[in-house]
Amino acid sequence: DTGVSQDPRHKITKRGQNVTFRCDPISEHNRLYWYRQTLGQGPEFLTYFQNEAQLEKSRLLSDRFSAERPKGSFSTLEIQRTEQGDSAMYLCASSFAGVSDTQYFGPGTRLTVL
């Protein structure tokens, strides 16, 4: 078990470009979460999946953001037409739904929009 992994670790892009991030959860974890963390703040929830189904989306997730988890394993988060305000650390976490349901976090993808 290698933990939650995220790719890339860093992404620098120009305003208006599209970017896509990938998250690989701990194997057999059926829940996968995306959070966003800006400098000096705690992470904020964006969206989560149980298996393939996207069950909740935050109001923070504008129409330019889309997330998928096509086979209930890895997930992708895409941001279209990036804006400078999208610059943040994007965190992924996974858990196994149940009594404990502890979330384990990946190292994050740091996005810088120029």
Place this chain on the structure above:
Amino acid sequence: AQSVTQLDSHVSVSEGTPVLLRCNYSSSYSPSLFWYVQHPNKGLQLLLKYTSAATLVKGINGFEAEFKKSETSFHLTKPSAHMSDAAEYFCVVRANQGGKLIFGQGTELSVKP
């Protein structure tokens, strides 16, 4: 709605002295509470969790936290700080529906030699 408030944005202690990081929560239901730590350029690591079992919860690296319903608090303590404890600490409550985590603003812990 559930929320957590971390009462100190920054705490500074000397190595070998006790650590106290304060957290108050708001929840209509019996909450699940967590403390996570984030070292610079590293991912969030779970320190400990409270899920309605024992009110005194022991975590990793000598940390513990006590759930006090009457005070709606979940303060994090450690008897003796180590230089390696310097990091950002987040108090977290889990939402009742769906399991998303709601983070506090964080407390930066500095440890002086």
